[in-house]
Amino acid sequence: MxxxxxxxxxxxxxxxxxxxxxxxxxxxxxxxxxxxxxxxxxxxxxxxxxxxxxxxxxxxxxxxxxxxxxxxxxxxxxxxxxxxxxxxxxxxxxxxxxxxxxxxxxxxxxxxxxxxxxxxxxxxxxxxxxxxxxxxxxxxxxxxxxxxxxxxxxxxxxxxxxxxxxxxxxxxxxxxxxxxxxxxxxxxxxxxxxxxxxxxxxxxxxxxxxxxxxxxxxxxxxxxxxxxxxxxxxxxxxxxxxxxxxxxxxxxxxxxxxxxxxxxxxxxxxxxGDDNGLVLPPYIAPIKAVIVGIGDDKAVENKMVEINNLLNDAGITCYIDRAEKSAGYKFAQSEVNGIPLRIEIGLRDLKKNKITISRRDTREKIQVDKDIDLIAYIKNLQKDIHQNLYQKAKARMEQLTFTAENMSDVEKIMNKQAGFIKGDWCGKYECEDAMKTIGGLKSRCILENTSPITGKCVACGAEAKYAVVWGIQY
Amino acid sequence: MxxxxxxxxxxxxxxxxxxxxxxxxxxxxxxxxxxxxxxxxxxxxxxxxxxxxxxxxxxxxxxxxxxxxxxxxxxxxxxxxxxxxxxxxxxxxxxxxxxxxxxxxxxxxxxxxxxxxxxxxxxxxxxxxxxxxxxxxxxxxxxxxxxxxxxxxxxxxxxxxxxxxxxxxxxxxxxxxxxxxxxxxxxxxxxxxxxxxxxxxxxxxxxxxxxxxxxxxxxxxxxxxxxxxxxxxxxxxxxxxxxxxxxxxxxxxxxxxxxxxxxxxxxxxxxxGDDNGLVLPPYIAPIKAVIVGIGDDKAVENKMVEINNLLNDAGITCYIDRAEKSAGYKFAQSEVNGIPLRIEIGLRDLKKNKITISRRDTREKIQVDKDIDLIAYIKNLQKDIHQNLYQKAKARMEQLTFTAENMSDVEKIMNKQAGFIKGDWCGKYECEDAMKTIGGLKSRCILENTSPITGKCVACGAEAKYAVVWGIQY
CATH class of the missing domain: 3.30.930.10 (Bira Bifunctional Protein; Domain 2)
Known part of the structure; x- marks a missing residue:
């Protein structure tokens, strides 16, 4: 895939x-x-x-x-x-x-x-x-x-x-x-x-x-x-x-x-983003959903138009992908483009009174009843996708947040994986400068209302004044 | 005034x-x-x-x-x-x-x-x-x-x-x-x-x-x-x-x-615009109405807040002018600023179950029942103001649109009043250039699908190809 x-x-x-x-x-x-x-x-x-x-x-x-x-x-x-x-x-x-x-x-x-x-x-x-x-x-x-x-x-x-x-x-x-x-x-x-x-x-x-x-x-x-x-x-x-x-x-x-x-x-x-391209969070995505028809059929066409009007009228911006391409191509392109939801409408599904909704974040396909309250359903789904993306990003941030007591810790961390490194700081410029020698680490910020962790400067070992987060930057 | x-x-x-x-x-x-x-x-x-x-x-x-x-x-x-x-x-x-x-x-x-x-x-x-x-x-x-x-x-x-x-x-x-x-x-x-x-x-x-x-x-x-x-x-x-x-x-x-x-x-x-300042057409005005209270009274305050919420919720952007200035000052400032409507709320009016709406375009004051369907009323008023402004501008344009058969006509017009001058043109650059000698007149445009009026070039008298509008420009 x-x-x-x-x-x-x-x-x-x-x-x-x-x-x-x-x-x-x-x-x-x-x-x-x-x-x-x-x-x-x-x-x-x-x-x-x-x-x-x-x-x-x-x-x-x-x-x-x-x-x-x-x-x-x-x-x-x-x-x-x-x-x-x-x-x-x-x-x-x-x-x-x-x-x-x-x-x-x-x-x-x-x-x-x-x-x-x-x-x-x-x-x-x-x-x-x-x-x-x-x-x-x-x-x-x-x-x-x-x-x-x-x-x-x-x-x-x-x-x-x-x-x-x-x-x-x-x-x-x-x-x-x-x-x-x-x-x-x-x-x-x-x-x-x-x-x-x-x-x-x-x-x-x-x-x-x-x-x-x-x-x-x-x-x-x-x-x-x-x-x-x-x-x-x-x-x-x-x-x-x-x-x-x-x-x-x-x-x-x-x-x-x-x-x-x-x-x-x-x-x-x-x-x-992931290996399939962009993943747009639902509240910033300019296009909230793309509608893709499978097969050339009047019932499919009608349902596409109906859903397209319904969602756009409700302020959920979407469009029907009418490119002269296969459904598979359209699926892949909607994933590259990061569109949060794809609504797939096919005759086989319709005959079972179903339509399929694909989430971009999890790439999960969900079959729903074609006469469901789609607006409410999608609004809920958007909330869920937002939460999922946020939690995933938060977990990744936590996974890549390390604590260092001294320069040897910092080097060990940086040899393995870049991330946020929490390390106390005495406030002297020389110590901040010394951190740069390790892969170009810079102070990201002094955490406010946060006490130093060890109480000792990560660079010089003297008494620390600040709890600082360090990292390499774009 | x-x-x-x-x-x-x-x-x-x-x-x-x-x-x-x-x-x-x-x-x-x-x-x-x-x-x-x-x-x-x-x-x-x-x-x-x-x-x-x-x-x-x-x-x-x-x-x-x-x-x-x-x-x-x-x-x-x-x-x-x-x-x-x-x-x-x-x-x-x-x-x-x-x-x-x-x-x-x-x-x-x-x-x-x-x-x-x-x-x-x-x-x-x-x-x-x-x-x-x-x-x-x-x-x-x-x-x-x-x-x-x-x-x-x-x-x-x-x-x-x-x-x-x-x-x-x-x-x-x-x-x-x-x-x-x-x-x-x-x-x-x-x-x-x-x-x-x-x-x-x-x-x-x-x-x-x-x-x-x-x-x-x-x-x-x-x-x-x-x-x-x-x-x-x-x-x-x-x-x-x-x-x-x-x-x-x-x-x-x-x-x-x-x-x-x-x-x-x-x-x-x-x-x-007029002698009192800017006049914003209602469909482009960023603020559709300003609410001004007359006198310091709880009933006035309540009515102002009620109307402000009502209109803003309906997408009719407005605000309450709370500057520490007199009502008269606020009236004048709203006119300078060109706000299409001013809603004036005073205790004397309220006691008669009235509020006053002032139109910026005509400066007319209209007393309306305070429990009127204000949203519908204002939407109608906006339509009316738009029409009035358009008609006034159109009448002015027509009043200042002249027809010239020859250079002597052009000079006479320009000596009196600048405007649009309709005059046929043979298509030669020299004739277009000659027009500039009269107060800097330039061709504004060749009217499409419009036959020449006299059939003779306004500058040289030769056969005309185009119906042209001339004018001086910013």
Whole structure:
């Protein structure tokens, strides 16, 4: 039953990933170095992310806007840490029309500068606050190595930028967002995550601190999947965002920013996919079910049309696969494409008053009465598939989560299998740096509200301050 | 009752436009020359365009994708007419990261090159056809003079790019799209349009022909509002898009492209707006109604919440204006913002079992029974407002549509009032050029299936081939 266009996931994970991306026609390589083309199947997933995550963001009082694509160099240079972090990897426009520009402009790698510049005009008193803006756009970072959805020069994301009248409110926003991200991953994408705080060396350039959600791929590699930054007054001082506070004093405002990108599509592939291709969790799948007819018969045709109308009218997006191909081919293609459910309608079944429903996650075929309450049945099935995918991913994450007391433990683990490695940390940069010598391990996050396990730093043995999760990353 | 923040529309139309853009907080000027910021109120309209027009495009079999932002110079150079048309006005990236690029890349001014390059890989046989792709994105053209929503260096649009196995099918697509655009303008935006074919000198660089919809603003200036291009095999020859046809021969494919941009927001402002601000047609308004309470009373509060829930649950998006401002201020602000309906709830009314509904279009106040079937009532009202706005705009367009037999007629008309000028044309470029000497008149379109009026060219008096509409443009 193995799909021949897709290499075994355990045989060559990197090739398997590429095979799934191409087989499910999620993305194509372009002739623009480091940039991919999101094909209809891939872009449709991104649209669902925009709908679902975007819906949550709107419901929590965030408003969408559009800032310019380009940032003048002098505007970029105002916040020193941000420049240091991003200037080495931006693309510069130096010619506009036919003429050399007096000041070069970079394509946004992220838009703190533009939002801050805008807020410096828009914010005058505490009555103007908070402003909670977000934009869906693409950004550009001149990466050397690229992989579809995981790392590319141009990538798509949402970036939220908020400004508040108090530190407490801005910090609450920073945490609220990381919990929104966590729940989006778990409740919509069926992907369990860890969350916590980035170390000083891993935080966002210019932030006071960065919160992160971290997911574990099937092969044990970590994926930073969403980050939320608290800026305090750093940007407001650099960009002069001041407001008249309730005590009638001018005060610098408090800011946050946060983003989640189309690398979530990479996470879906690498957490749920299998040897037969993509497996889309039901709440993010753009197409919830495909209907395949077996044999050319009026009764089959009628039943297909009836079910197609019934489900689409109920908001369960589906379609009838009418390609001039065999049913077997269509079965295989629906599995490569990761469509959660396949409804198979054949004359033999119909004569027994049955239709067959195939689950993509378990590949189980279920015969149901053809006059069943299909909408209720499918909604239940979706809940079940979501749960199953989540539990499977959680079990895998737990299986690949290890605890290390010292460097020898870390080496032993890494020689066998990559994963999340829990190990206490004293807080010194040298110890964090020492971990990198073992297969490029980096701190994923400091777990919040979690006591150190052994109380001793995994690298130096000195007293530990933090419970940290380490891992290798995409 | 005149809003003081907004100058009279008949007094200074250009300033009035700016006042409405700023007063309704649709867009702000940025510190990036020629680029605007779409603020929440403006971006929300653009999202509605994406929903409504995007929904129609999906329902007619178009699929969304995302192509790269950047185009390598050699790829841009393959279709000679396109290069000639766009190369003078693009922005060039010459530095990526820290290093000078071997080949410079332009920020897409339009994406025929990228789609064609992709199609050259994706299309092999007639079974792969048609491919009907679309993307929502921003593009960049290095304009010198800019005006919010009408002309800016960066603007937002959708660009559709399709590839077909026959000329007839591609031509049908070209026409189908212009009719979709027309109906979107008329049935959703309540803006009447003319449609027809661009002259050779006004068509898209690289197209066989271009179809256009043209709207007339309140001040008589024309706005090219959506275009659809038939390419024949021009791009497929330049980019080598060939397919095995049903006769087993290799054949160059047939293509179209078409686009509508966020200048539709400019059209909405300039067609429907009045001295009190923006007037949003009900089917595109992001907020359908605002609820304002008069006086601080429990009964008022309860009724507001009840109506707010009732309407939102029915998909009629509304909110309660809870700003710490007077009711009068809120009334004025809702008019500046162009919200189609305002529901005013006061104790005096409630005691008489009444609530008041204010229409933005006519500014009429209607007292209705508080226990009326509000959802049905509002849906009817929306239909009525849409009709009224459309009829008013149509009457204005007709009032400003003139017929000219010769150049003396044209001058007389233009000395009095800009508008659409119907005038026959012989088809010679010199005559089209001569029209420009009169206030910059350009051909808007050749009316299809329409016979010349006098049969004589408005410029040279020779035999006319076409019925043409002329106008000055944004």
């Amino acid at each position: 193995k799909n021949k266009a897709i290499i075994g996931r355990d045989l060559d994970f990197a090739q398997w990933y590429t095979d799934v991306v191409r087989g499910a026609r999620l993305a194509a390589y372009s002739n623009v170095k480091g940039c991919i083309i999101m094909e209809p199947n891939g872009y449709a997933i991104w649209e669902e992310v925009q709908n679902k995550l975007g819906g949550i963001l709107k419901a929590t009082g965030h408003q969408n806007v559009a800032m310019p694509l380009l940032i003048p160099e002098n505007l970029m240079n105002k916040e020193k840490e941000l420049v240091k972090g991003f200037a080495p990897e931006v693309a510069w426009v130096t010619i506009g029309g036919q003429t050399e520009l007096k000041e070069r402009l970079c394509i946004r790698p992220t838009s703190e500068t533009l939002f801050s510049d805008y807020y410096s005009q828009a914010v005058q008193t505490h009555k103007d606050l908070p402003l909670k803006y977000n934009q869906w756009c693409s950004v550009m970072r001149w990466e050397k190595e690229t992989r579809p959805f995981l790392r590319s020069r141009e990538f798509f994301w949402q970036e939220g930028h908020t400004v508040h009248a108090s530190a407490a409110e801005a910090e609450k926003e920073t945490y609220d967002i990381i919990h929104i991200y966590k729940s989006f991953f778990e409740d919509v994408l069926a992907i369990p995550v860890l969350w916590g705080r980035k170390t000083e060396s891993e935080k966002f350039a210019g932030a006071e601190y960065t919160l992160t959600i971290e997911a574990l791929m099937y092969n044990g590699v970590s994926l930073q999947s969403g980050t939320s930054h608290y800026f305090g007054q750093r940007f407001s001082e650099a960009y002069n965002i001041r407001f008249l506070n309730i005590n009638h004093e001018m005060e610098y405002a408090y800011q946050t920013s946060w983003g989640m990108s189309n690398r979530v599509i990479g996470a879906i592939i690498m957490v749920h | 005149k809003n003081k923040a907004i100058i009279g529309r008949d007094l200074d139309f250009a300033q009035w436009y700016t006042d409405v853009v700023r007063g309704a907080r649709l867009a702000a000027y940025s510190n990036v020359k020629g680029c605007i910021i779409m603020e929440p109120n403006g971006y929300a309209i653009w999202e509605e365009v994406q929903n409504k027009l995007g929904g129609i495009l999906k329902a007619t079999g178009h699929q969304n994708v995302a192509m790269p932002l950047l185009i390598p110079e050699n790829l841009m150079n393959k279709e000679k007419e396109l290069v000639k048309g766009f190369a003078p006005e693009v922005a060039w990236v010459t530095i990526g990261g820290q290093t000078e690029l071997k080949e410079r890349l332009c920020i897409r001014p339009t994406s025929e090159t990228l789609f064609s390059d992709y199609y050259s890989q994706a299309v092999q046989t007639h079974k792969d056809l048609p491919l009907k792709y679309n993307q929502w994105c921003s593009v960049m053209r290095w304009e010198k003079e800019t005006r919010p929503f009408l002309r800016s260096r960066e603007f937002f649009w959708q660009e559709g790019h399709t590839v077909h196995a026959s000329a007839a099918e591609a031509e049908k697509e070209t026409y189908d799209i212009i009719h979709i655009y027309k109906s979107f303008f008329e049935d959703v935006l309540a803006i009447p349009v003319l449609w027809g074919r661009k002259t050779e000198s006004e068509k898209f660089a690289g197209a066989e022909y271009t179809l256009t919809i043209e709207a007339l603003m309140y001040n008589g200036v024309s706005l090219q509002s959506g275009t659809s291009h038939y390419f024949g095999q021009r791009f497929s020859e330049a980019y080598n898009i060939r397919f095995l046809n049903i006769n087993h021969e290799m054949e160059y494919a047939y293509q179209t492209s078409w686009g509508m941009s966020n200048r539709v927001i400019g059209a909405i402002i300039m067609v429907h």
